[in-house]
Amino acid sequence: MLTTENTVQWLTKFGEIISMNKAYLNELDSRIGDGDHGSNMVRGVEAMLAQFEAMEFNHAKDVFKVTAMALLSKIGGASGPLYGSAFMEMAKVAETNDLVTILTAGLNGIKKRGKAEVNEKTMIDVWEPVCQALAENNLTKSIIDQAVQATKPLKATKGRASYLGERSIGEIDPGAMSSAYLFEALLAGELIDG
Amino acid sequence: MADQRSIGIVIASHVEELAKGTYLLLQESAPDVSITYVGGTDDGEIGSSFEKILTAVEANDADELFAFYDLGSAKMTLEIVQETSDKTIHLMDTALIEGAFAAAALLQGNYSLTEIKKQLVPLTIK
Numbered sequence: 001m002l003t004t005e006n007t008v009q010w011l012t013k014f015g016e017i018i019s020m021n022k023a024y025l026n027e028l029d030s031r032i033g034d035g036d037h038g039s040n041m042v043r044g045v046e047a048m049l050a051q052f053e054a055m056e057f058n059h060a061k062d063v064f065k066v067t068a069m070a071l072l073s074k075i076g077g078a079s080g081p082l083y084g085s086a087f088m089e090m091a092k093v094a095e096t097n098d099l100v101t102i103l104t105a106g107l108n109g110i111k112k113r114g115k116a117e118v119n120e121k122t123m124i125d126v127w128e129p130v131c132q133a134l135a136e137n138n139l140t141k142s143i144i145d146q147a148v149q150a151t152k153p154l155k156a157t158k159g160r161a162s163y164l165g166e167r168s169i170g171e172i173d174p175g176a177m178s179s180a181y182l183f184e185a186l187l188a189g190e191l192i193d194g
Numbered sequence: 195m196a197d198q199r200s201i202g203i204v205i206a207s208h209v210e211e212l213a214k215g216t217y218l219l220l221q222e223s224a225p226d227v228s229i230t231y232v233g234g235t236d237d238g239e240i241g242s243s244f245e246k247i248l249t250a251v252e253a254n255d256a257d258e259l260f261a262f263y264d265l266g267s268a269k270m271t272l273e274i275v276q277e278t279s280d281k282t283i284h285l286m287d288t289a290l291i292e293g294a295f296a297a298a299a300l301l302q303g304n305y306s307l308t309e310i311k312k313q314l315v316p317l318t319i320k
């Protein structure tokens with residue numbers, strides 16, 4: 001069950017994992033992008049965490065809204081409007097308290113904003129299998145890891161990496177990795193029933 | 195007939211200097227068109243900023259705008275600004291400099307919105 005408290009805990013944990021892996025995310029992005037995904041994400045999650053410190057929340061919806069604005073405003077790269085749109089859409093259905101509904105809304109927000117689908121070597125390649133596994137009630141760490149690894153053989157057809165064409169093959173997509181941290185943090189919390 | 199110069203232009207780039215350079219180029223040929231520009235993140239680094247793009251849109255004298263951008267993240271941020279602002283924004287997928295330059299010159303020449311959009315079609319690259 002999603003509650004206000006465990007939503008804040010989940011996203012706080014996400015922020016911590018991102019900060020710990022800043023250098024790794026930058027390194028992944030330097031291989032097929034401009035090397036800033038870690039720094040971008042850290043700017044975003046630090047703004048988010050500062051808001052969490054400063055505010056009291058009455059509903060998960062507000063937590064998602066604040067997260068959306070922090071990530072949209074502070075990331076500065078393509079992942080800003082994408083994560084921003086995801087959390088904005090999640091806020092709209094947060095009142096269902098249903099994780100599958102909420103994350104699927106987030107996934108659709110990313111697809112709409114990025115005009116992308118699965119297999120384009122983006123964060124969608126993690127969000128989609130995670131939503132599917134959650135719906136089947138069997139999300140595990142290994143499903144998340146597999147989804148990240150599965151971005152390696154793909155050729156990027158969206159985002160900055162798409163300008164590399166064939167040269168994008170063989171590397172992990174940085175946005176897929178940062179999204180994996182979001183879902184690892186989710187597993188670490190008590191949000192998933194059953 | 196409505197004065198087309200009531201339509202403005204906003205330029206959003208990843209780099210402040212690129213946005214400014216594009217503005218300088220356009221402004222020379224379209225002195226009567228309201229053109230605002232924005233580039234880089236809040237910290238002045240390479241990237242895009244939601245607040246700065248929103249400010250450039252709001253600061254434009256016109257309530258209806260053509261918007262031009264360089265790369266994908268500026269486009270996606272512009273789309274969110276488009277959904278947030280009360281202004282009417284025509285987001286153009288043309289080559290940044292050629293598209294913006296053509297729009298500026300045509301607005302200065304008082305061409306209609308429909309005519310300008312038609313003329314920009316061949317410059318669409320994204």
Ligand SMILES: Nc1ncnc2c1ncn2[C@@H]1O[C@H](COP(=O)(O)OP(=O)(O)O)[C@@H](O)[C@H]1O
Nearest residue numbers: 037077078079114116122123158159160174175
């Ligand atoms: N159109 C898109 N649709 C979905 N995800 C995208 C798209 N464009 C980029 N991404 C994601 O964003 C990540 C890059 O983020 P980041 O490095 O912060 O932005 P930038 O590419 O502007 O430097 C990519 O690894 C990819 O997962």
Ligand SMILES: [Mg+2]
Nearest residue numbers: 033034036037
């Ligand atoms: Mg990058």
